[in-house]
Amino acid sequence: MNDIYALLEENNLSRTPCRVEILKTLSHAGVALSESEIRDKLGYNYDRTTVYRTLRNFLNQNVIHSISLEGGEVRYAMTPHKDKPHGSHHVHFYCNQCSGVYCISHKPFDTPQLPAGFSPENYDLLVHGKCKKCTV
Amino acid sequence: MNDIYALLEENNLSRTPCRVEILKTLSHAGVALSESEIRDKLGYNYDRTTVYRTLRNFLNQNVIHSISLEGGEVRYAMTPHKDKPHGSHHVHFYCNQCSGVYCISHKPFDTPQLPAGFSPENYDLLVHGKCKKCTV
DNA sequence: GTTATATTTGCAACAGCGTTGCAAATCCTT
DNA sequence: AAGGATTTGCAACGCTGTTGCAAATATAAC
Numbered sequence: 001m002n003d004i005y006a007l008l009e010e011n012n013l014s015r016t017p018c019r020v021e022i023l024k025t026l027s028h029a030g031v032a033l034s035e036s037e038i039r040d041k042l043g044y045n046y047d048r049t050t051v052y053r054t055l056r057n058f059l060n061q062n063v064i065h066s067i068s069l070e071g072g073e074v075r076y077a078m079t080p081h082k083d084k085p086h087g088s089h090h091v092h093f094y095c096n097q098c099s100g101v102y103c104i105s106h107k108p109f110d111t112p113q114l115p116a117g118f119s120p121e122n123y124d125l126l127v128h129g130k131c132k133k134c135t136v
Numbered sequence: 137m138n139d140i141y142a143l144l145e146e147n148n149l150s151r152t153p154c155r156v157e158i159l160k161t162l163s164h165a166g167v168a169l170s171e172s173e174i175r176d177k178l179g180y181n182y183d184r185t186t187v188y189r190t191l192r193n194f195l196n197q198n199v200i201h202s203i204s205l206e207g208g209e210v211r212y213a214m215t216p217h218k219d220k221p222h223g224s225h226h227v228h229f230y231c232n233q234c235s236g237v238y239c240i241s242h243k244p245f246d247t248p249q250l251p252a253g254f255s256p257e258n259y260d261l262l263v264h265g266k267c268k269k270c271t272v
Numbered sequence: 273g274t275t276a277t278a279t280t281t282g283c284a285a286c287a288g289c290g291t292t293g294c295a296a297a298t299c300c301t302t
Numbered sequence: 303a304a305g306g307a308t309t310t311g312c313a314a315c316g317c318t319g320t321t322g323c324a325a326a327t328a329t330a331a332c
Contacts, residue, residue: 014328016280035318047282052319054280072208072289074318093254102254109248112261114240117268118229124262125248132253150299152309171289183311188290190309208318210289 011061018046022054023063023078032067032075032092032101067092067101067126075101088122095131102131147197154182158190159199159214168203168211168228168237203228203237203262211237224258231267238267 004023008015025041026033033041039051055076058064067075080103089111091104104127111123140159144151161177162169169177175187191212194200203211216239225247227240240263247259 014279016328018281048318049283049320050281056319066206068204068206068208070202070204072204072210072318074208091248091250093250093256096257104250104254105248110246111263112227112241112245114227114229114263115268117271118238118240118263119266119271120229120263121232121265122263124264126260126262127247127250127254127256127258128260129257130255132251135253135255150308152299154310184289185291185312186310192290208289 168213
């Protein structure tokens, strides 16, 4: 709870109920959530616009990050502390069965060689498969 | 031209102008295209619905594949021949400057270890950076 | 604690992507 | 050239995300 207040202060964001609740929801979720899932968990007490604006603020400050899935679906999750925005390596896992999205790692991994002329800046790896819970 | 006809036949798709033109456009593009870019290149001679349905057919037959970008944007590109749908490794490159998307490779690459319980099926790597043309 | 200013919220409206239902047009077979 | 099956266009819709503006709330100053 205090860490959420701290997070808001560090990023110069005022402590409003909506912001606090969204951060609480995302940190307890375990998986990445879509905007509608977030709003659902908050009991539809906040307007769609407000949630989107709040998420956008958090994204700008790198408090959260977004994961884009096939078909254009977007999920949001807490950013593991102090991610450097450039030169970053992200691994996410999408479960084909429960469609849950997990943040696996934000640490460097081996990357394939690119053709001459392409200068990489960051890497996003999305792994599809069966997650922990769905593997019986 | 004949290879496009062959591609349609192999996949049991009738040879309609719309299908032929979309495949021609995608094979000559060099980069992945969005639905609106495709329709633009076809001079808005086809309905949005028709283009979407055509793309969906091509996706189902694995004639083309889609790449999902940050913010939910989707681009479409030809599938390099005979991609096996499972156990596949895809590398795509997004240029931060010209926002072009390139298919780099569909061949296996080193992948990071996943936590216990996660069974990977396929890997999609999206690299952000500066592309060939934009590197002066 | 009260006032004033800046920020945040809700509402209404809008834009874009992708889908469905249905009727008209086109394709493939014979 | 005629038949039925497939494809296309149109209208309408749903969902995600955005903007403008007025009301509500937070922050700072007194």
